Amino acid sequence: MPGAGKPLCCILAFCLLWPLCFSSPAWGEDCRSKTYPPAGPTFKGTVPTYIINLDLPPSRRWDKLMSEKKTELKTVIHSIKDLANAFIPSGKVIEIVDTKLVWLISTLPYPFNEELKGIANASGIPPGEILLFNIFYEIFTVCTSIVAEDKTGKLYHARNLDFGLFLGWNVKNSSWIITQELKPLVVTLDFQRNNKTVFKSTNFAGYVGIVSGIKPGIFTLTMNERFSLDGGYIGIFEWILGRRDGMWMGFLTRTALENSTSYQEAKDQLVKTRLLAPAYFILGGNKTGEGCVITRSRLATLDIWDLDANGGTWYVVETNYDRWQAPLVLDDRRTPAMKCMNQTKQENISLSTIYDVLSTKPILNKLTVCTTLMEVSEGRSESYLRECIGSCSPW
Numbered sequence: 526m527p528g529a530g531k532p533l534c535c536i537l538a539f540c541l542l543w544p545l546c547f548s549s550p551a552w553g554e555d556c557r558s559k560t561y562p563p564a565g566p567t568f569k570g571t572v573p574t575y576i577i578n579l580d581l582p583p584s585r586r587w588d589k590l591m592s593e594k595k596t597e598l599k600t601v602i603h604s605i606k607d608l609a610n611a612f613i614p615s616g617k618v619i620e621i622v623d624t625k626l627v628w629l630i631s632t633l634p635y636p637f638n639e640e641l642k643g644i645a646n647a648s649g650i651p652p653g654e655i656l657l658f659n660i661f662y663e664i665f666t667v668c669t670s671i672v673a674e675d676k677t678g679k680l681y682h683a684r685n686l687d688f689g690l691f692l693g694w695n696v697k698n699s700s701w702i703i704t705q706e707l708k709p710l711v712v713t714l715d716f717q718r719n720n721k722t723v724f725k726s727t728n729f730a731g732y733v734g735i736v737s738g739i740k741p742g743i744f745t746l747t748m749n750e751r752f753s754l755d756g757g758y759i760g761i762f763e764w765i766l767g768r769r770d771g772m773w774m775g776f777l778t779r780t781a782l783e784n785s786t787s788y789q790e791a792k793d794q795l796v797k798t799r800l801l802a803p804a805y806f807i808l809g810g811n812k813t814g815e816g817c818v819i820t821r822s823r824l825a826t827l828d829i830w831d832l833d834a835n836g837g838t839w840y841v842v843e844t845n846y847d848r849w850q851a852p853l854v855l856d857d858r859r860t861p862a863m864k865c866m867n868q869t870k871q872e873n874i875s876l877s878t879i880y881d882v883l884s885t886k887p888i889l890n891k892l893t894v895c896t897t898l899m900e901v902s903e904g905r906s907e908s909y910l911r912e913c914i915g916s917c918s919p920w
Contacts, residue, residue, distance in 0.1 A: 552887050552918040556865035560884040561877035563896075567884060569910035572727065572895065574713040579723065579783075583636035584643035587733075590712065591647035594730035597709040602654050604702055605661060608693050626653035632769065637776055640733045648731070659732055659775070660761065666736065669858050669888050670747040670807040670818075673840035673866065674832055675874045678813035682745035682899040683879045684737055685911070686727070687892035704892050708910050711895050716783070724782040727897045727908045734775015737897045738782045741904025742811060744791050747897075748778050749805040749843055753822065757802025760823055764801060771801040771823060778806070788815045795819050796826045805843045811901045818843045839871045856918075858888050876900055876907070884911075887918035 560567070575590045591598070606622075630641050630652055641659065645652040670684040689704030698705070710729045715722055726738040736748045760771050772780075777798055785791035788810030795806040796819055806819040816832035818841050830841055830848055842862045846852040852859050865882040866874075876898045883889060883896050890913050897908045 552916065553861060554886045556861075556868050557881045557885045558878075559881070561880040563880070563909045566914045567889065567912055569708065569912050572711050572713050572908040572910065574715055577714050577716045579716055579718045583639035584646070586640060587644045588647045590714075590730050591644055594710060594712070595648035595650070597706075598648055598658070598731045599650060601703065601706045601710060602650060602658055604693060604706055605657065606654075622653045622657050623651050624653070626656050627651075629653075629765065630656055632764070633773075634776065637733050637773075644731055644733070655731065659734065666748075666750045667845050667856070667892060668736075668747070668749045669862055669883065670749055670805075670843045671840060671862065671866070671879055671882065672745075672807060672809040672816035672818075672832065673874050673879060674813060674816060674834045674871075675839075676872050678834075680745075680809045680811060680816060680901055681874065681876055681879055682739075682747065682807070682809040682816075682901065683876065683883060683897060684747045684749075684807075685883050685888060685896050686737065686894050687890065688894050689892050699891075701892060704894055707894050711908065711910060713906065713908055722904075725906050726779075726782070727895065727906070732775070733779070734773065735779040735782055736775060737899075737908075738778065739899045739901060739904065739906045740782050740785070740791075742901065743786070744788045744811065744815075745809040745899045745901050746778055746782060746791065746795075747807045748774055749807065750845055751803040751805050751821065751847075752845060753803040755803065755823055757823075760801030771799045773801050774804045788812070792817065792819070795821075796829065799824060805845070807841070807843050809899075809901060816841060818848065820847055834871070840866050840874070842866065858890075861885060862888050876905070886913065889913050890918040892919075 577586050630638050641655050642652060645655045667687045667690055668684055672682045674680055688707055689701035693702035695702050707729055712728055712730050714726045714728050716724050722741060724738050724740045726735045739745045781791045781794050785794060792808055795808065800821060800823045803822050809816045813834060814832050818830040819826060820828040832838055832841060842859055844852060844858045862882055865885055869878045880896065880898060889911060893911045893913055895908050895910050899906045
């Protein structure tokens with residue numbers, strides 16, 4: 526892979542050059558319009574749907590998906606291993622992954638532990654590397670999520686899923702290696718029981734947690750990474766040492782989607798559960814005012830930002846920064862997103878106009894893998910692979 530062996534040099538170069546790059550208006554653009562239905566160079570295809578049968582034993586639920594996506598998953602994991610070996614050439618990191626992480630799977634809660642073992646068996650990939658992929662997925666996401674309410678009280682929820690920051694820069698193609706390699710792994714999953722949909726999600730094949738999901742007619746949910754010194758690495762270290770009263774973020778969101786029967790029940794679970802890592806949970810319901818951003822540390826809820834259309838808050842936007850703090854200057858997706866939402870106006874809000882917002886640079890950027898649109902009352906969920914063309918924010 527071009528550039529895969531030199532991630533450190535790329536990171537240092539970007540650290541030096543990004544302040545100059547972001548002072549240029551080339552990274553941003555006027556709010557886009559009429560970009561839906563998706564077409565043109567930023568649209569890279571629709572996302573295939575697979576059924577995950579919850580009536581099957583956990584170890585067998587992912588067999589069909591893995592039979593079709595194991596090659597793509599191996600490619601991504603191989604690149605992750607190359608990056609690890611570039612930083613620590615001795616190969617010790619991969620040796621630890623292949624020999625020491627295997628036992629950690631058995632400590633994970635059921636059914637996730639059995640599902641990971643099943644994915645390893647079906648794909649032929651060592652179990653430790655499957656776990657590594659799942660851990661990477663939880664700690665390297667930078668995203669933009671929006672919940673909005675229209676004039677009739679209908680709720681819309683959408684997000685750009687951005688992934689791959691610092692994970693290898695391809696100089697030839699001016700793209701993040703892992704970002705590009707993940708696109709063939711993006712799938713829509715229809716989790717069913719008794720041949721009926723329980724919930725749907727947009728996932729990477731091989732990841733058993735949830736970062737974007739819809740429980741038709743009831744609620745929608747996305748998760749964004751929250752960066753903190755008291756971060757996920759501490760929670761994972763505690764888990765390894767035997768303290769396991771916290772929950773993995775992706776496991777919590779999947780549990781909420783599978784078991785919660787109302788917006789309020791899901792909200793309470795996301796607010797009260799102890800976590801391994803800090804996070805933002807963006808939740809949308811099916812009634813007016815049912816939408817919020819929950820800002821979490823590992824141990825507590827720091828803030829709940831609720832929709833209040835009558836009070837002027839008809840949408841909430843979350844990127845990867847606390848709403849009471851200014852975003853990093855080099856990574857301000859919040860300000861242009863809010864500008865475009867305000868310019869759209871509540872009377873014009875719809876999935877198509879939110880897609881316009883998410884198609885505007887730098888909200889759409891070099892790390893954007895896909896865009897997901899959800900409308901809860903109709904149980905509608907759509908996902909599209911994306912590409913930022915031309916001068917784009919590296920973020």
